[in-house]
Amino acid sequence: MSEKNTVVIAVANHKGGCGKTTTVINLSAELAKMGLSVLVIDLDPQANASLHIGKKHPSEIAVTCAELLLSEVEKLPLAIQSDTNLEGVSLIYGSLALGKTEDELKDTAPRPSEELREKIKPLHGIFDVILIDCPPSLKLLTSNALAAATHLIIPVESGSQYGMYGVTDLLKMVEKIRRINPKLELIGALLIRHDDRQTVCKLIEASAREQIGKLLEVKIPTSTKVNQSAIAQMSLHALDKHSKVAGEFRKLARLIAKNLNLTDGSKQDE
Template identity: 70%
Template sequence: MANSAAPIGHTTWISVANHKGGCGKTTTVVNLAAEFARLKFSVLVIDLDPQANASLHIGKKHPSEVAVTCVDILLKDNPALPQAIHSDTNIEGVDLIYGSLTLGKAEDELKDLSPRPSEELRQKLDPLNGIYDIILIDCPPSLRLLTSNALAASTHYMIPIESGSQYGLYGVHDLTHHVEKLKRINPKLELLGALLVKHDERQNVCKIMERAAREQIGKLIPIKIPTSTKVNQAAIANMSLHAVDRSAKISREFKDLAQYIVNELKIKPIDHESAD
């Protein structure tokens, strides 16, 4: 059936997924979004994590103050999609659909309410295809329905790996197995690669993790994100790393990462006049 494929058209949908916590998913989403926007792409971030950290970083409101969040999109038959999208955010050029602390509860309800609980996000957000150049989805640290919905809606996914931890690859086999099952729903889903985060070339554990990630996942993104205190500074200030310190190594690496993805996927801004 045609509707079983990944979203097609001009929009690139990227899920940042790993069911291990603390591996840099939100930091990656926030700063990639900022760098894509600096490259003049239209960008939307969807926060599917019940912790809502991407919303707290990018958004100007607390998630509890927002009328329409990802919960409404997942559970309501006709969600007010225009009201869910917030363009007035802390990062210029980045729109946001807020997450919610109640997403975990919504995940449980979804199983009872929907005949295809892994496909709700794709179905509800299909009107956004051709509107944004790039949509980034911040996934929760689990392999349950929220992550399944993100992957089912995406054209691509990347796996952040905490390079500086010997447990960084814990459970990656479960994630790759889960993705393979999701490809029955979304056969066009493609791996961008594993992204090494908190990486230090001088540390043996990082060298070992790099080799292991290449063996287990098969594809490594050539850009590596170092450890930096700038990450917490940016989160506290509700700013991108570039806005905090554009000369910092970690800021330059996220800039290079965004450019790598644009080149790798051959992303071009949508020509809305031609589309009309």
């Protein structure tokens, strides 16, 4: 059996509410539907991804990202929960304690930005894809995600005139992290809540293309199904696979799988 070439995709933008968690959840579900083995790492103290796809409450989990980051690598198997609400998707839970973990890392870790990368090294070759959901800040948790990642997606809220606010700070951080992770590759900006007919969306699209450089051709529309799927703790695929928004996440998964050589396409779902 050939070893998998694991890709680690950080989904980052310190702007809150721009669609990071929604992207991680639905991209992971669609990639798993294609037959790929997927792990989600929830690095956000608010643990929204864990509340959505985890079967347990983060407070019931002995080893979340918070404990993993501060412990020895031996704890890694305890951190990976394979029984989640998304078929084929495993989860390392986030938890409120991650806020404190960030402070402790700063004070005690020899290389504070590289703890996650060290801790998940044994997973290279095990999963096809690891998706990291980042917190809404540009502090150590996000730098850990960027240092551990091979690839980066930047969700941008297209329907808001403030969608690009602060993106230059994120890009500066990416450049800094490239000193310790030179191979970090930008997959592109992903427009969320996009509507081609709206002027604001056109402006944000042009600005994202110019400032971020790479723009994914798939764009995610606004849909009330997104909130419905969170309430039902399902992916959009499971809630309504024929909906436009589910279809766009499917296209996104296929595009990424193709561009990153993740599959030969033989297992693609209908």
